[in-house]
Amino acid sequence: MDAVSALAIRHVPALAPGDRLGPILIEAIRATGLEISDGDILVVCQKVVSKAEGRVLDLASVVPSPRALGFAREHGKDPRVIEVVLRESRRIVRMERGVIISETATGLVCANAGVDCSNAWRPDFVTLLPLDPDASARGLLEELGAHAGRRIAVVLTDTFGRPWREGLVDVAIGVAGLRPLIDLRGRTDLAGRPLEVSVIALADQVAAAAGMVMEKGEGIPAAIVRGAGAWLGQGSAVEMVRPPEKDLFR
Amino acid sequence: MDAVSALAIRHVPALAPGDRLGPILIEAIRATGLEISDGDILVVCQKVVSKAEGRVLDLASVVPSPRALGFAREHGKDPRVIEVVLRESRRIVRMERGVIISETATGLVCANAGVDCSNAWRPDFVTLLPLDPDASARGLLEELGAHAGRRIAVVLTDTFGRPWREGLVDVAIGVAGLRPLIDLRGRTDLAGRPLEVSVIALADQVAAAAGMVMEKGEGIPAAIVRGAGAWLGQGSAVEMVRPPEKDLFR
Numbered sequence: 176m177d178a179v180s181a182l183a184i185r186h187v188p189a190l191a192p193g194d195r196l197g198p199i200l201i202e203a204i205r206a207t208g209l210e211i212s213d214g215d216i217l218v219v220c221q222k223v224v225s226k227a228e229g230r231v232l233d234l235a236s237v238v239p240s241p242r243a244l245g246f247a248r249e250h251g252k253d254p255r256v257i258e259v260v261l262r263e264s265r266r267i268v269r270m271e272r273g274v275i276i277s278e279t280a281t282g283l284v285c286a287n288a289g290v291d292c293s294n295a296w297r298p299d300f301v302t303l304l305p306l307d308p309d310a311s312a313r314g315l316l317e318e319l320g321a322h323a324g325r326r327i328a329v330v331l332t333d334t335f336g337r338p339w340r341e342g343l344v345d346v347a348i349g350v351a352g353l354r355p356l357i358d359l360r361g362r363t364d365l366a367g368r369p370l371e372v373s374v375i376a377l378a379d380q381v382a383a384a385a386g387m388v389m390e391k392g393e394g395i396p397a398a399i400v401r402g403a404g405a406w407l408g409q410g411s412a413v414e415m416v417r418p419p420e421k422d423l424f425r
Numbered sequence: 426m427d428a429v430s431a432l433a434i435r436h437v438p439a440l441a442p443g444d445r446l447g448p449i450l451i452e453a454i455r456a457t458g459l460e461i462s463d464g465d466i467l468v469v470c471q472k473v474v475s476k477a478e479g480r481v482l483d484l485a486s487v488v489p490s491p492r493a494l495g496f497a498r499e500h501g502k503d504p505r506v507i508e509v510v511l512r513e514s515r516r517i518v519r520m521e522r523g524v525i526i527s528e529t530a531t532g533l534v535c536a537n538a539g540v541d542c543s544n545a546w547r548p549d550f551v552t553l554l555p556l557d558p559d560a561s562a563r564g565l566l567e568e569l570g571a572h573a574g575r576r577i578a579v580v581l582t583d584t585f586g587r588p589w590r591e592g593l594v595d596v597a598i599g600v601a602g603l604r605p606l607i608d609l610r611g612r613t614d615l616a617g618r619p620l621e622v623s624v625i626a627l628a629d630q631v632a633a634a635a636g637m638v639m640e641k642g643e644g645i646p647a648a649i650v651r652g653a654g655a656w657l658g659q660g661s662a663v664e665m666v667r668p669p670e671k672d673l674f675r
Contacts, residue, residue: 177432177433177435177638178430178431178432178433178638179430179431179634179637179638180428180429180430180431180652181428181429181430181634182427182428183427183428185427269673269674271673272673274673276673283589284588284589284590292618293613293614293618293619293620294614294616294618294620295616295618297616298616298618334625337587337588337626338534338587338588338667338672338673338674339533339534339666339667339672339674339675340534340596340626340629340665340666340667341606341624341626341664341665341666341667342605342606342607342624342625342626342627342629342665343623343624343625343626344625344626344629344630344633345630346590355592356591356592357592359641363543364543364544366544366545366547366548368542368543368544368545368548369543370543370544370641373593374591374592374593375584375592375593375594375636375641376587376590376591376592376593376594377592377637379590379592379594379633380594380595380633380634380636380637381637383594383629383630383633383634384429384431384630384633384634384637386625386630387429387627387630387631387634387652387653388427388428388429391609391612391620391625402430402637403637414591415590415591415592416589416590416591417588417589417590417591422588422589423519423521423522423524423526423588424519424588424589424674425589
């Protein structure tokens with residue numbers, strides 16, 4: 176890989192539940208003046224996928240539990256949002272200082288189980304993560320790959336905080352057509368010693384690179400990452416979830 | 426930002442303590458056929474900086490403490506390496522299952538306090554993190570910026586694991602001439618609601634993008650990230666360390 180580029184996809188309109196994201200992205204890519212090439216990785220932020228898939232929720236329909244009411248009152252939060260976060264969590268990792276870090280149904284560990292109030296479909300709605308982000312990625316892969324007649328990959332991203340470090344980075348929550356982890360185990364350095372760096376989280380590096388051009392709040396929810404075609408192959412984002420028994424921070 | 430590219434810098438020779446990294450990188454950039462442009466971010470992996478700065482250590486000189494001996498025996502590790510890791514740590518975050526996650530002198534939290542056995546200077550040597558990675562970045566910025574007559578930034582990277590996710594990503598451990606965090610607080614979405622995504626860890630996204638072309642074990646320890654010049658400015662990697670009182674995972 177001598178050069179890898181992230182190219183912003185502009186002209187993606189506001190989405191509503193039921194919209195077909197594939198044709199919308201195809202048109203946006205065309206309107207941006209881009210063309211899908213062999214080896215391209217199409218990166219799409221979770222929010223537009225969630226909206227198209229109808230993973231939005233009217234907060235007026237939510238009745239908060241006593242637990243949600245208590246946490247919301249203590250920390251000045253909307254109890255309906257807390258209730259949705261708790262429902263979207265299969266396990267709570269931390270719930271303190273107004274912050275909920277939890278594990279989603281697909282094993283992602285993140286703030287608020289991915290429930291998001293900004294840029295939702297309508298006021299007083301929230302967006303939820305796609306039910307099966309890998310399946311969403313596969314759907315887009317089939318649709319856009321077939322349309323363009325190209326071999327491509329798709330990465331769905333969300334923007335996560337991390338322990339110990341300030342700021343958020345885009346990470347891969349759904350993957351299709353890409354090897355998400357590059358396994359260097361068994362390789363050695365120039366002196367024949369095993370490499371300390373063993374497995375590279377390629378799909379997260381792709382997501383982070385795309386994150387530089389998918390500017391938040393500027394309506395750029397998608398990008399093409401070009402130049403990483405050597406890593407196309409089989410894979411899913413589920414492979415990137417560390418098994419709890421190997422994790423020191425659950 | 427419509428496009429951001431990461432360009433591999435080839436032809437960086439093996440380094441030894443005392444080598445002047447600035448001129449070596451200038452020559453490698455030339456030999457690769459690249460030219461430094463205004464707004465470029467020069468990304469350099471920690472290991473070559475550490476070697477040039479003499480941050481290498483002969484394990485033969487290390488006498489392990491009883492604590493290092495005990496942990497090494499229990500987990501089949503080299504007690505001299507464990508001893509160096511403990512010395513480089515100002516605080517241990519986790520020390521179990523053969524893994525040490527600790528805090529370095531500059532507040533980075535990572536495996537083995539950044540002590541690395543692969544690609545070290547000589548057999549039986551380890552590399553340590555630069556004493557002051559921001560200062561190392563500033564030094565390279567002055568040298569390469571002045572040489573090229575361009576306004577650039579420098580990011581020093583290391584490859585870190587993360588809780589909950591498999592695989593390693595490149596992160597920024599030293600920054601000069603770049604705003605490492607992009608603060609979106611106060612901005613609103615199209616409907617006037619505050620953005621959920623508040624602060625972007627730009628320098629880490631830059632590091633991750635560069636990480637795709639800085640292939641481990643292939644002797645590509647540096648890259649140019651081009652197209653992100655709008656974010657050049659004042660900054661340091663110390664800003665990216667979350668204060669302990671705000672951290673739920675120390």
